[in-house]
Structure formats: structure tokens, C-alpha cells
Amino acid sequence: MSHGRISIWPVLLALVVLGSEAGCGAVLAQNAPTLGVPRRGRIVTGEQDSAIADQTNPASYTQTSGPTLGLPHKSRLTTKTGQEDSPNALVAGSYASLTRPDQAAPRTQWSGSSPATVVSRAALAPDVVRGAVDENYLSGTPSPPSASAWRGGLAASWDWLQRSVHDSGLGQYCEWFHIKTTFESDRAFDEFISPVTNPFFFEDPRALTELRPVFILQNTPKANPLFAGGNIEMFALQARLALNERLSIVMPKLGFIAFQPDAPSPLGDEIGFAEIILGPKLTFWRDDKSNILAAFGVNFEIAAGGGEVFQSTGSGSVVPYLTFGKELLDNLHFLGAIGYRAAFDSDRSDSFFLSLHADYEFYRVIYPFLEVNWFHYTSGGKGLVANFEGGDLFNFGSTGAAGEDIVTLGVGGRVKILGDHLQAGAAFEFPLTKGKDILDWRLTLDLIWRY
CATH class of the missing domain: 2.40.160.40 (monomeric porin ompg)
Known part of the structure; x- marks a missing residue:
């Protein structure tokens, strides 16, 4: 181009670059999962802050486009709808649903605007491994004495004798002679x-x-x-x-x-x-x-x-x-x-x-x-x-x-x-x-x- 005339090619190139960055940011913002934050026993996201004041109205909670990850509260999980599911239940988000290894992933249906939220029945009731979680510990309930503590009706007496031997300093001598303080x-x-x-x-x-x-x-x-x-x-x-x-x-x-x-x-x-x-x-x-x-x-x-x-x-x-x-x-x-x-x-x-x-x-x-x-x-x-x-x-x-x-x-x-x-x-x-x-x-x- 000749002198005195403004070149438009650099301007066009800058607009193309800015447009690409804006498009990628929108896609990332749309697809980013939202991690729920526990507040007052409920799991809410950044878009649900306005609904905290009225927790009695489940409809006041807004739908998020990303998956919401539930956190346990007293051995129960709270979903993004504000309702408590069964114990050990899991909530699957729009981009990830939890299934058992031997089951196929559930099919999703496209609504046209945003991905549909899929909740798998298998995900809501996963296999429970007994003994993995102490329900009494999570709920704050004192655990009763175990059955092994009962030894023929004399457990209290032997426990007292065991503590007395330990407190008296004789424990080291018991170890020398391989003496069991449980008797x-x-x-x-x-x-x-x-x-x-x-x-x-x-x-x-x-x-x-x-x-x-x-x-x-x-x-x-x-x-x-x-x-x-x-x-x-x-x-x-x-x-x-x-x-x-x-x-x-x-x-x-x-x-x-x-x-x-x-x-x-x-x-x-x-x-x-x-x-x-x-x-x-x-x-x-x-x-x-x-x-x-x-x-x-x-x-x-x-x-x-x-x-x-x-x-x-x-x-x-x-x-x-x-x-x-x-x-x-x-x-x-x-x-x-x-x-x-x-x-x-x-x-x-x-x-x-x-x-x-x-x-x-x-x-x-x-x-x-x-x-x-x-x-x-x-x-x-x-x-x-x-x-x-x-x-x-x-x-x-x-x-x-x-x-x-x-x-x-x-x-x-x-x-x-x-x-x-x-x-x-x-x-x-x-x-x-x-x-x-x-x-x-x-x-x-x-x-x-x-x-």
C-alpha cells in the first residue's frame, strides 16, 4: 500500500484473534463443572447462593449446567434439588454419571440447549462395603462396647487387673517373662x-x-x-x-x-x-x-x-x-x-x-x-x-x-x-x-x- 493510506489487514487480524479467545472462553465456561460447597448442611453452587436464605423452597435452587458433586453430611448426601437422598446415595452430573463396573452407562437425550441431567439408579444405590464407614462415628453417636470385650462375665475384673499391672510399672517385667497382661x-x-x-x-x-x-x-x-x-x-x-x-x-x-x-x-x-x-x-x-x-x-x-x-x-x-x-x-x-x-x-x-x-x-x-x-x-x-x-x-x-x-x-x-x-x-x-x-x-x- 502507498503512504498516507491506512492498512486494514492488522486490524482484521486482531479482531480474528480476539474472537477466537472469546469463543474458547465461552465454551470452557459452559462446560466447566461446578463443585458444590456445603453450607448449613446443604450442597450449593456459586449460582445457588441466592437460594440459601430460603432452603425450605426447593424450587428456589437454580439449575447449573455443570455436574454438582455431593458431599456427605451425617452419612447422607444432599442433591442440588435440596432433597435428601437415601444413605450413601450419589448424584450424577450432566457430563458424568456413576455406574457399576458391570453396567453400561445410561444414554443421554439432547434437549437442544444444554445437556440433560442423568441420574442412574445404580449410582443412587451403589454397593455398600460393610465396615468401611463407621455410621456411629459420622453421626457422633457413642459406640457400644464390642462383643469381644465380654469374656465369660469376668471382663471388667480382668481389665481392672490388666490396668493395675500396667500402671504399677510391672509391664516391663511381664514382657521379659512373656507374661500376657490379658490373663x-x-x-x-x-x-x-x-x-x-x-x-x-x-x-x-x-x-x-x-x-x-x-x-x-x-x-x-x-x-x-x-x-x-x-x-x-x-x-x-x-x-x-x-x-x-x-x-x-x-x-x-x-x-x-x-x-x-x-x-x-x-x-x-x-x-x-x-x-x-x-x-x-x-x-x-x-x-x-x-x-x-x-x-x-x-x-x-x-x-x-x-x-x-x-x-x-x-x-x-x-x-x-x-x-x-x-x-x-x-x-x-x-x-x-x-x-x-x-x-x-x-x-x-x-x-x-x-x-x-x-x-x-x-x-x-x-x-x-x-x-x-x-x-x-x-x-x-x-x-x-x-x-x-x-x-x-x-x-x-x-x-x-x-x-x-x-x-x-x-x-x-x-x-x-x-x-x-x-x-x-x-x-x-x-x-x-x-x-x-x-x-x-x-x-x-x-x-x-x-x-
């Missing part, structure tokens, strides 16, 4: 049951935490010069505490004993505190695949009972013992114990004992069993001039007890009332030998409350 019983051998007869010396080989009240009613022979056919009653509370799956503390005897002899006995009716028996036990063999286990323990008989009921003879005894268990054929179980009662002084008698148990399991609830007990006295004492002894109830320290034997047979059963946490047992026992000592027959009842 839970060994659960790997729940198909076994504990014996009923000879309750103070026939120990279960498992490491257990339990309380077990025991009641014994024993009738004495008419020929016995001390009781002459009268009755003896024993009320005992046994307690056991499992420090881990191998080490435990047992207290098989704590309670009262009473008797009512018949004439012409030189004794009268008496009741008094019984001897205390307690000690440690170590389950040194524990094979849960072969269902066999064995334990070694040492109990101490503390002669701290009443003299009027023959519970304070001498200084006491030490009782080392072995106990074992084995399962056969999935339903048949054997238990056994062997031990020796060695007196601390010459006032008490020394004796050897052997106990055997066999039971058969029905539906893991009912366990009929047979039990055999043998007491053999190796030496007598100086406490009583007599030729008989007191079995597991007394240590008379009889001068003529050496060489005495008594074998008994017990027939009974155990029922698991609430699984392994609550069990009841009963046995009727009678002597098989001619020498009866102070046993004509005996009824033993117990109730196990196990943790």
Missing part, C-alpha cells in the same frame, strides 16, 4: 474338660484363668471310729490365673469344712476354715496339632485352718505333680495326674496319688466321664493315733497310716452352659478297695466361670 485362658484346647473328682490335687494341664466354686458332700463308713457314719461337707473356692499359655498360678483349695459325726463318735458338729493350697504350674509340653499337653507344678499345703476340723496338722506339705492330657478320635479325651504329698515335718503323713480321667464329647456340650483315684500312704505322722487317713480332705498325721491304700471310682458328667466360659460338673464317687478310710460315698459339684 486369658489357653483357648487352643477348648475341646478338653477339667476333672471333677479329687479336686484339690487332680489339676488340669492347661493354663487357665477361672473361678470355680466346689461343693463336696461325703458320707463316712459306720465302722470309722472318728465319724461313725456321719457326713462331711466342703465349701471351697478355686482360682486360677494364666500368665501366658504355659505359666499359671493355681489355688485349688480355699474355703470351709464341716462335719456332723454320728454316735458313738467322740467328736461333735464342727465347722472351720480349711487348709490353703496354692502354687505355680508350667505347661511344658503343648502341641495343639496333636492335641497333647503336659504340665509340671508344685503346690504348697498351708496348715492355716482350724484345729477343731483337723486343718492345722503340722507345718504343711509340698506337693510336686505332673499332669497330662490327650485327645483321641476327635471325641475321646484322657487326663491324668501323678504327685507326692511330702510333709514339712513328722507330724503329717506322706502319700502318693494317681488320678485318671476319660470323657466322651457330645456336640461339644455334654461330656460324660469316668475317673479313678488312688491314694497310697508311704509314712504316717504323729498327729492322731489311728490306722486310717483323710484322703484329699484331711491330713490327720495318723500313726498307722503307712501302707494304707484307697482306690475310688467316680462317675459323672460336665455340661458347657455358655461355651467354655460357664460350665457345670457333677460326679458320684465310691471306694473300690476294702479299706475305705473315711469314704463311704461322695457327691462333688462344681461350677466353672472361665475367662
